[in-house]
Amino acid sequence: MIAVDLPYWAQSLLRVLGGTVAVLLPAGAIVYLFLFKMMSFMQSRLGPMEAGPYGSMQLFAEVGKWLQKEDIQPENADKKIFKIAPLIVLVSTFLLVAVVPFGPDAYFTDFEAGIFYALAVSSVSVLGILIAGWSSANKYSLLGGLRAAGQLIAYELPMVLAVIGVVIQAGSMNLNQIVVQQNAGSMFGWDGLGNPYLLTQFVGFVVFMIAVQAELTQAPFDMPIAESELVSGYMTEYSGFRFLIFFIAEFATVGVFTLIASVLFLGGWGIPFSWFGWGSLDDVDNWMNIVGPLIMLTKMFALSALVMWVRFSYPRLREDQLQRFAWKVLIPVSVINIMVTAVLKVVF
Amino acid sequence: MTDLVDRQKLSYIAAQAADARLNVELETEGMTLNIGPQHPATHGTLRIIVRLDGEQVVWADPGAGYMHRGYEKLTEVRTFPQVTTLINRIDWLGSFANEVPFILAAEQLMDIEAPPRAQWIRTILFELSRIANVSLFLGDLGVQLGAITPVFMAFRDREYVLNLIEGATGGRFHPNFDRIGGLKDDLPKGWIDETRQVMKKLRNFCDEIENLLFGNKIFQDRTRGIGVIPPAVALQYGMSGANLRASGIDWDLRRDQRIALAYDKVDFKVWTHPDGDSFARCWIRLQETREATKIVDQLLDGIPSGPVMAKVPRIIKVPAGEAWVSTENPLGEMGYYVVSQGELGPFRVKIRTASFNNISIVPWVLRGVYVPDIITILASLYFILGDIDK
Amino acid sequence: MAPLSDAPDAPALASDTLRESIVDTLRSRLGDAIVDVKLVPGVDLWVRVRTDAWRDAGLALRDMGFHYFCFLSAIDWMPSPYGRGEDDPTAPPPERKTEIVQGYTGGETRFQVFARLTDLERHVGITIKADVADVVDAADGDHVIDSWVTNYAGANWHERECHEMFGIRFAGHPDLRNMYLPTDFEGHPLRKDFPLLARHVKPWPGIVDVEPLPDEGDDAAAGEGASDD
Numbered sequence: 015m016i017a018v019d020l021p022y023w024a025q026s027l028l029r030v031l032g033g034t035v036a037v038l039l040p041a042g043a044i045v046y047l048f049l050f051k052m053m054s055f056m057q058s059r060l061g062p063m064e065a066g067p068y069g070s071m072q073l074f075a076e077v078g079k080w081l082q083k084e085d086i087q088p089e090n091a092d093k094k095i096f097k098i099a100p101l102i103v104l105v106s107t108f109l110l111v112a113v114v115p116f117g118p119d120a121y122f123t124d125f126e127a128g129i130f131y132a133l134a135v136s137s138v139s140v141l142g143i144l145i146a147g148w149s150s151a152n153k154y155s156l157l158g159g160l161r162a163a164g165q166l167i168a169y170e171l172p173m174v175l176a177v178i179g180v181v182i183q184a185g186s187m188n189l190n191q192i193v194v195q196q197n198a199g200s201m202f203g204w205d206g207l208g209n210p211y212l213l214t215q216f217v218g219f220v221v222f223m224i225a226v227q228a229e230l231t232q233a234p235f236d237m238p239i240a241e242s243e244l245v246s247g248y249m250t251e252y253s254g255f256r257f258l259i260f261f262i263a264e265f266a267t268v269g270v271f272t273l274i275a276s277v278l279f280l281g282g283w284g285i286p287f288s289w290f291g292w293g294s295l296d297d298v299d300n301w302m303n304i305v306g307p308l309i310m311l312t313k314m315f316a317l318s319a320l321v322m323w324v325r326f327s328y329p330r331l332r333e334d335q336l337q338r339f340a341w342k343v344l345i346p347v348s349v350i351n352i353m354v355t356a357v358l359k360v361v362f
Numbered sequence: 363m364t365d366l367v368d369r370q371k372l373s374y375i376a377a378q379a380a381d382a383r384l385n386v387e388l389e390t391e392g393m394t395l396n397i398g399p400q401h402p403a404t405h406g407t408l409r410i411i412v413r414l415d416g417e418q419v420v421w422a423d424p425g426a427g428y429m430h431r432g433y434e435k436l437t438e439v440r441t442f443p444q445v446t447t448l449i450n451r452i453d454w455l456g457s458f459a460n461e462v463p464f465i466l467a468a469e470q471l472m473d474i475e476a477p478p479r480a481q482w483i484r485t486i487l488f489e490l491s492r493i494a495n496v497s498l499f500l501g502d503l504g505v506q507l508g509a510i511t512p513v514f515m516a517f518r519d520r521e522y523v524l525n526l527i528e529g530a531t532g533g534r535f536h537p538n539f540d541r542i543g544g545l546k547d548d549l550p551k552g553w554i555d556e557t558r559q560v561m562k563k564l565r566n567f568c569d570e571i572e573n574l575l576f577g578n579k580i581f582q583d584r585t586r587g588i589g590v591i592p593p594a595v596a597l598q599y600g601m602s603g604a605n606l607r608a609s610g611i612d613w614d615l616r617r618d619q620r621i622a623l624a625y626d627k628v629d630f631k632v633w634t635h636p637d638g639d640s641f642a643r644c645w646i647r648l649q650e651t652r653e654a655t656k657i658v659d660q661l662l663d664g665i666p667s668g669p670v671m672a673k674v675p676r677i678i679k680v681p682a683g684e685a686w687v688s689t690e691n692p693l694g695e696m697g698y699y700v701v702s703q704g705e706l707g708p709f710r711v712k713i714r715t716a717s718f719n720n721i722s723i724v725p726w727v728l729r730g731v732y733v734p735d736i737i738t739i740l741a742s743l744y745f746i747l748g749d750i751d752k
Numbered sequence: 753m754a755p756l757s758d759a760p761d762a763p764a765l766a767s768d769t770l771r772e773s774i775v776d777t778l779r780s781r782l783g784d785a786i787v788d789v790k791l792v793p794g795v796d797l798w799v800r801v802r803t804d805a806w807r808d809a810g811l812a813l814r815d816m817g818f819h820y821f822c823f824l825s826a827i828d829w830m831p832s833p834y835g836r837g838e839d840d841p842t843a844p845p846p847e848r849k850t851e852i853v854q855g856y857t858g859g860e861t862r863f864q865v866f867a868r869l870t871d872l873e874r875h876v877g878i879t880i881k882a883d884v885a886d887v888v889d890a891a892d893g894d895h896v897i898d899s900w901v902t903n904y905a906g907a908n909w910h911e912r913e914c915h916e917m918f919g920i921r922f923a924g925h926p927d928l929r930n931m932y933l934p935t936d937f938e939g940h941p942l943r944k945d946f947p948l949l950a951r952h953v954k955p956w957p958g959i960v961d962v963e964p965l966p967d968e969g970d971d972a973a974a975g976e977g978a979s980d981d
Contacts, residue, residue, distance in 0.1 A: 057514035153395050157417070157733065233508050234580050237734070329580050330508030332734045333417070427932030434917075435941055435948055439837040470795070597872075599906035600821040613820075613872045684856050686796060686868060686879060688822075699868070699879075701827060701855055707836060714823040714868070722909040751932060 029122050036111050040269025040314055041262050045073050047315070048322035049265070056326055080261075083254035090151035091251065099149065100252065100259035102142030107266045109135040114273045115190045117283050117306030118298040128189040129181060132274055133174055136229065139267070140166040143231075143238065146260075147248035158247025161333050162231065162238035168340040169228035169235070175348035176222040179215050179355040180278045189274075190295055193282030197289045202362065208289055212279045217351045219279045221344055226271045227321055228336070230264065234328040235336055268318050276313035283309050392420060397736065399428045405502070406747025410724065412736065419736060422728035424721055429751040437711040442468055442542060442678050445708065449698075450536040452715060453749045456495030456692035458487045458527065461540040464711070466622055467687040467700040468542045471680045475622060479668040480544035485624040486557070486661045487530065487539065488689070489654045493564060494523045495692035496651045499744050500571050503644055506741035507584055512575050519567040522560045529553055542678055544671035554662050561655040568652045576645065585641035589727050589739035592638060599726075600719035603694030604650060605743060607634045608642035615690035623689070628660040640742035647744070679706055693717055693749055717749035768793035770876055774816070775799070781812040788857040798879045800857035803897060806865070806882040807924075810903040813869055818878060821904035822868035824911060826884070826918045829854050830862050832944040837951035861886045863895055863918060867907075884920055899924040917942035 020028070050072060054061030062069030087096055113128045115121040125131050140163065147159015181187055184195040199209030212219050228235035239247040246252075249260050276282060283306030292298045331339065392415045399407035407428035413421040433452065437445050446461045453460050462484060469476065476484070501516020524534040530549055531537035539546050575581055591601070593609040606613055614632040616625040633649040635642035682704040688697025694716025701710040720743050728736055771791050778799065779786055785805030790798040801809040829852045839845055852862055863884040870877040884895045899922035900907035911922040913931040919940035922928060930937060939946050 053510075057511050058518055059514060153393060156393075157395075161417075233510075236508065326511055327574075328509060329504060329575070329578060329584060330734075331580055332584060332732060334732065335583055427930075430932035432941065432948075438832065438944075439948055439951065594819075595905070597819040598821060598904050600823065600904075611872065618872075618875050682855070684798070684879075686877070695822070697822070697868075699823075699825075699866075703853065703855075705836075710827050712823065712825045712827075718909065719821075719823075719906055722906055726905070 033108055033111055033122060036114070036116075037107055037266045037270065038262070040273070040311070040318075041266035042073050043315070044265050044269055044318050044322070046070060048319060052319065052322060053326050056323075077258060080258040081255050085256070086251075086253050088151045088251050092149040092151075095145050095149040096251075097256070099142050099146035100256050100263065102145070103139045104259050104263040104266070106135055106138035106142065107263055107270055109138070110267075110270045111273070113189060114270065114277060114310075115193060115282060115306075116310050117303035118190065118295055119300075120283075120303045120306055121190065124190060125188065127187045129177055129187045129192070129274075129278070132189075133170075133177065136173075136271075137166075137170055139263070140170075143248050146252070147238075150248070150251040152251050154246075155248050155250045158238045158250070162248055165231070165235060165237060165333060165336055165340075166229060168337050169225045169344075172221050172340060172344035172348050173225035173229065175345065175352060176215075176218040176225065177278060179218040179348070179351050180211050182352065182355050182359055183209075183211060183215065189277050189282070193277060193284060194292075194295050194298075196281040197284035198293060208281060208284070208286075210279065210281045210286070212281075215279065215351070215355065217347060218355075219275075221348045221351070222275060222279070223317075223320070224344060225340075226275060227324060228340070230268055230271065230321070232268075232321060232325040234324070234330050236325075236330050237333045237336060268321060269314060272314045272317035272321065273310060275317055276310060280313045280317070282313075283307070285309055395733075399425075405745060408721070408740075408745070408747060408750065410728075410736070410740075412728070412733075414733065417732045419728050419731050419733070422725050422736070424724045426718075426721065426747075426750045429747045431748075431752065433713055433752045434711060437708055439707070441706045442680055442708065445711070446540060447536075447538050449713070450538050451748060452713065452752060453495070453691065453693055453696070453717075453746050454535060455498055455746060456491035457533075457535055458491040458531070458537050458539060459495075459689070459691045460696065461538070462488055462623070463687045463689045463691075463696055464698045464700065465540045465542055466689075467685040467698050468678075468680055468702075469622065470685045470687060471683045471700065471702055472542065472674075472678075473681075474543050474672055474674060476544045476672055477669050478624075478666045479548075480670045480672075481622055482624045482627075482661055482665045483530075483545055483549060483670065484540065486658055486665075487527065487537070488623065489658050489661070490523055490527055490557075492654050492692040493651055493658075494520055494527065496647050496654075497523070497564070497567065499647055500568075500575070500644075500651070503741050504575050506737050507581060509575060509578070509581070512571055515567060515570060515574075519564060522563055526553070526557055526560055529556070541671065541674075543674035544669070548670050554665070557658065557662060561658055564655050565652060568648060568655075572648060576648065582641065584734075584738055585644060585742065586637075586639055588640045588735050589731065589742060590637070590639045591723065591727060595723070595726065596638070599723045601694070601723060602716050602719065603690065603692070604643055604646045605694065605720055607632065608646050609638035610634055610636045615688060615695060621687070621689065624661060625657075627664065628657050630657050630660075640738050643742040643744070677706070679704060680708070688714065691716060693744065693746060694720060696749075713752055715749045715752060717745035717747075718752075721745050721750055770874060771797045774876065774878065777816055778809075778812060781816075782809055785809065790856045796877070796879065798856045798881065800859065800864075800881045800883075803883050803885055807898040807900060807903065809880055809882070810867070810869075810900045813878065813880065814903050817871045817873055818869035820870040820872055821906045822870055822877070824865065824867040824900060824907050824914065826863055826865045826914050826920055826942075827855075828863055828918060828942065828944050829859065830944045834947055834951070837948050838956050840955070857881055859883050863920060865897055865914065865920065867900070895920045896923055898922065901925055916940065919943065 050061045050069060062072040065071040065075045087093060110132055112122045113125055113132050143162040143166065144159050147155045147162060180192065184192040186192060196210050197208040201209050201214060231238045239249065249257060252260060283302065392413050394411065394413050396409065396411055398409040409425040409428065411423045411425065412419050433448055436448055440448065445464060449460045449464055450457045497516050497520045501513035504512035527537060528534045530553055531539035591609050593611050596606050596609045596611065612632060612634050617632055630653050633646050635646055680702040682702055684701050686697060686699045688695050696716050697714040699712040700708050703709045727739060731739065768791060774797065775789055775791065782801065782805060785802045785808065786799060787802055788800045831849050833848060835848060854864065861883040864881050865884055866879055866881040868877060868879050882897065884897050897920060899911055901924065909931060911925050912928060914920055915922060915928050916930040916933050917940055929935065
């Protein structure tokens with residue numbers, strides 16, 4: 015990346031710091047821009063305005079507030095599991111960001127089966143949510159945890175199936191390769207835009223975004239939280255910094271999933287309409303390593319704005335309706351998408 | 363119990379038949395869950411104990427009384443004019459509407475009729491309190507189902523109505539404006555024009571809510587077919603207001619009884635819906651809010667001039683007798699059975715509140731529904747705790 | 753269900769044919785169970801039935817078309833020994849009337865249950881009353897009358913409230929527990945001999961000597977503190 019030979023410990027340190035920034039910065043930005051401001055404007059109110067200019071320091075204030083709260087654990091709760099659960103959810107986010115490419119050489123790890131690893135690791139958070147619900151010794155949390163288990167597992171499948179279409183088209187599971195294929199490729203012969211899978215895999219994109227909305231337990235799929243029924247679902251008994259971890263994890267995961275979605279469907283770190291004729295990954299200029307992360311951030315904001323917009327607008331589906339939607343609608347649609355993609359890939 | 367075809371129960375059983383065959387082998391114990399008294403979904407401190415089998419309700423039992431203030435006992439130690447202060451607080455969202463039936467009952471016993479101007483203004487304020495009450499319901503409906511945005515629009519537009527009520531009576535929530543024989547005061551200058559403007563805004567609000575919430579497919583999935591109450595059952599339990607009309611029964615006390623308010627001078631439509639499910643109840647309230655704005659417009663056009671207070675003695679002693687007056691309040695039928703023995707205060711006042719009867723149907727209607735449907739049904743039945751608990 | 757049609761401002765009819773026909777039909781069904789009737793033409797109708805015919809009266813009315821159950825409650829006709837809670841705690845309690853005087857359609861007992869039903873087709877309501885026997889049930893000290901739960905399912909909650917407030921037990925009610933008050937509450941609050949505790953814990957401030965305004969020495973004392981707001 016940089017033309018300096020760093021010792022291994024320095025590189026690792028840089029990776030750790032970079033990973034933390036890559037997770038926390040999108041989380042903070044999404045919370046401020048969308049949760050505090052966009053939601054408020056949609057609801058014809060201003061949102062936080064006191065802490066910092068236009069309320070920009072509100073998240074810091076809230077973090078400070080949560081950190082100094084008393085650590086309350088229900089007496090009947092299974093203490094060890096109760097404490098581990100939020101960490102599991104947060105760790106899965108960090109593991110997920112490890113594989114996202116921000117530029118041709120700006121990545122943390124470069125797995126050959128990058129997307130396979132990403133999908134596998136994203137399911138780890140399900141465990142965290144389930145054990146949070148179960149160990150809280152609270153019937154509402156239990157209901158939330160059980161609903162979460164059913165929902166999150168059900169929506170893993172459409173996510174995976176939607177991604178398979180992308181993998182077929184790209185011919186590789188490596189995320190950097192997918193980016194290059196999108197930018198360097200061509201759609202049915204036309205070269206102007208490259209081959210963003212947003213257009214050619216439109217069905218897959220829609221299925222993936224819906225599945226992401228469900229994986230993040232955002233409305234209309236927020237039955238596990240279901241604020242008006244279960245108070246906070248699996249998070250009910252968590253307060254103080256444990257709740258902070260859940261909160262950060264929720265929005266960080268929004269950020270990371272939308273980063274992955276922009277890699278898979280929007281062309282990753284490539285600038286639209288300007289690929290400068292690079293043939294393969296090694297041809298790409300070094301300045302893309304600086305510009306790449308900015309491009310990724312922009313695309314991430316665009317997609318997470320979409321996710322949040324849907325969250326604030328829709329009522330929630332009942333969980334049998336959501337399960338029906340996943341099993342009877344999304345999975346058949348994504349399977350058909352795979353078949354059509356495979357056929358077209360062979361034909362063209 | 364009476365013999366009724368339990369439509370809702372049959373449809374659920376039919377849908378669960380396949381599951382039931384499987385579940386026999388995986389027999390698990392049920393869970394007893396306490397919804398409330400502190401819960402985001404109950405409008406106040408209502409406690410519902412449900413016994414669940416998985417996510418399905420097997421048995422439900424509401425426990426009211428966390429807010430019981432003993433109004434019926436308190437009225438016995440008050441004079442007639444002092445009772446209005448108390449009863450303002452029964453249904454605190456549509457507060458002027460609570461005073462009216464009591465005042466009318468006292469006037470019936472004293473054989474006094476309020477002057478026409480007072481009757482018209484009473485009717486206008488009555489409809490304004492209906493709008494204030496039901497617009498909050500429309501916003502709150504979204505929140506119960508997960509849509510967090512409509513409630514802000516509801517509160518924003520409701521502020522206009524509350525400002526109007528405050529302008530006329532001096533109190534946003536507890537006007538205490540009705541007096542035996544008329545009203546405390548006349549309307550302030552400019553109030554009528556401003557009310558016309560506000561009614562236009564509220565019609566816009568109703569359109570917005572209709573687009574945002576009622577047209578949403580998810581909302582329809584969550585509310586259609588949920589909590590079906592057949593008309594015969596509704597009558598047995600004494601459901602009233604929009605809940606009754608949603609089951610297809612065409613009964614509206616504003617049109618169907620003669621009362622000393624100005625409803626016979628205006629044209630309005632009484633909305634009914636054949637389905638009797640949650641969607642019907644919500645939809646009817648939306649239409650009734652629009653209808654209320656039209657009623658107010660018509661009333662504003664024709665207010666007669668004159669005094670707002672009839673000649674009543676300074677110290678009010680109501681002659682002995684019994685009177686029952688009920689009106690079509692925002693929540694349903696609210697009435698007062700006033701027993702007087704010629705003293706300064708009532709001997710006994712029986713307060714018949716709409717939500718008490720509306721919620722008495724909860725054990726019947728919640729059998730066999732899922733936990734999220736409990737919230738939907740409670741939201742669509744629409745109760746205020748002060749109304750249940752008096 | 754047609755709305756009220758005719759004569760918008762017809763004077764109160766000297767004879768109210770609708771209500772009279774209801775009374776006649778009821779008499780033909782219940783016979784001498786009807787003890788007293790009060791009909792105010794154009795206004796309302798009150799009927800009192802014998803205690804043992806309470807359930808049958810409800811059934812008869814339901815069959816006659818009174819499908820809408822409005823409410824069911826009770827009245828304690830004994831005058832309150834505490835007056836209106838304004839007694840000066842330092843002075844001995846004043847002499848009060850103790851004679852029990854019932855209201856419309858009379859009565860012979862201290863407690864009466866009454867219910868209101870509405871006929872939505874004919875736009876008419878009826879208030880039906882019955883005495884509750886003064887003899888208490890030795891087992892639990894409650895006065896007993898039949899339950900209306902078989903007539904109207906909605907009576908369930910109303911009878912529960914009546915039971916806890918007045919101590920009237922409804923025979924045949926499946927689940928007569930307290931509605932508003934905690935399960936272990938002692939006493940029946942709406943009875944007149946149950947004191948309004950707030951007025952006993954702290955005397956009502958209205959009886960405390962209020963200094964009259966400088967010019968209104970007599971006016972301030974007149975009217976027992978009652979004014980129209």
